[in-house]
Amino acid sequence: MRREKKMTSLPPLREVIARHGLSASKALGQNFLFDEQLLDRIAAIPGSLEGRDVLEIGPGPGGLTRALLRAGANVTGIEMDRRCLPALAEVEAAYPGKLKVIEGDALKISPKSLFAGPYHIVANLPYNVGTALFTGWLSGETWPPQWASLTLMFQEEVARRIVAEPDTSAYGRLAVLAQWRSRSKLAMKVHRSAFTPPPKIMSAIVHVVPGAAPPGVSMRVLERVTEAAFGQRRKMLRQSLKGVPGALAALEALGIDPQRRAETLTVAEFVSVARVLTPAI
Template sequence: MTVSLPPLRDVIARHGLSASKALGQNFLFDEKLLDRIAAIPGSLAGEHVYEVGPGPGGLTRALLRAGAHVVAVERDHRCLPALAELSEAFPGQLRVIEGDALKIDPFTEIGAPFHIVSNLPYNVGTALAVGWLGGNAWPPTWKSLTLMFQREVADRIVSSPGTGAYGRLAILAQWRSNASIAMPVHRSAFTPPPKVMSAVVHITPKDAASGVKMSVLENLTGAAFGQRRKMLRQSLKSVPGALEALQKTGIAEDRRPETISIAEWCALAREVG
């Protein structure tokens, strides 16, 4: 469906909007860039999409143009009139929830498998991603995650063992998902330009390692990377059964957490229980 929409800059000017630093907002105006982001998950025609922090609706309009049925969560009440105009332009395709995404279960709101596509607010992006990747139930209710992060966070998500960026976030993202950087985004693409570069990360679920509980993996990696300069014999002694698991799996106690592969972390978690 072809819908004629005014330029985003005109919408923002007409509604007197400006990006809120307190809400971690940075607006994207480049429609071609937004269409490219919306295309990353593949065809969205008829698909359900969950979006966090749509702001004035730049990415939202790209998702709607792609034929998606979008549920968008927005905290900033100033943006609601602009989003309401999009609802009118795309009848039956957009539902906006005013609220805090950290307190909302998207499956409860959508009731069907869905994709998550968001230019995440910088101040809550990591917390939201960890929540979507967490939980012992797998496969998840989402089909894919296409998320804009600060480049530093994106690099952490896709990092490999032995690198400075490798840590808890990489392990939680990769042990039962495929994660890749789909697109770098220069800071100049945003208004106002943030101080850092950004990147879009694309994550799809895969089969989880058998016998591994996310809650155990979270405890192990939280303890280890909370003291990442220490050897495992020190950082894991607070986790019941962890030192015994090191012996059973043959992982040396004098290694540091950033040297442990995801497969080894899963083996430890399996032994701990």
């Protein structure tokens, strides 16, 4: 009942945006969501957030922020558009002690500095920085990571690349990095008409939870192998990997045909190559 009273004290998001003269910034990759039912469905994807710490990137005027708070989360938002700060301050006032807003660039702020324990990341990521943020969260040598799950909205094309299977056009470096020690799934599609203004492309939400890391494999080495292999994805591995010291010998030792192309290798095969190379690179 207490939570319902807090929500009724907040005016509708459209009204807030109009009052503050806000408009979505193309430069910041912004698109606003107003549908509370849709936002509540997004906030429910990680499971119960009651009393949990959540990091939100680019909360904007606070649509998803409100949904996360309705779900009982303790939310820390990183927002670089100072035009949105007054609207977020209203949400912060309606949820005393539950929302903290940091003005800044999420690419330059380490989440580890914000939380003492586990946290979830839930965000409608700005299109222009979404992939860079995502790969950064996946790339730590220390595993499991401090984050407990990632629930992230991307362009549908990017989302499909994250969950893609081998021997498909979408399969590439992003799929390997997302799947080799995590479980990734396409949780929800979001139609372009749900946004204001509507983007030209469809969106989708990916949910990622960390899994067990294969032993004896360096993330740095795996990144180097996949970058080389998929950097020339139409070439055979004997060509694309010849610049990686020891890679061709690793293929031979593992019985992987060097005439295959990168997109035909499974995640497990890439991990095996990286494991052989980890002591050497």
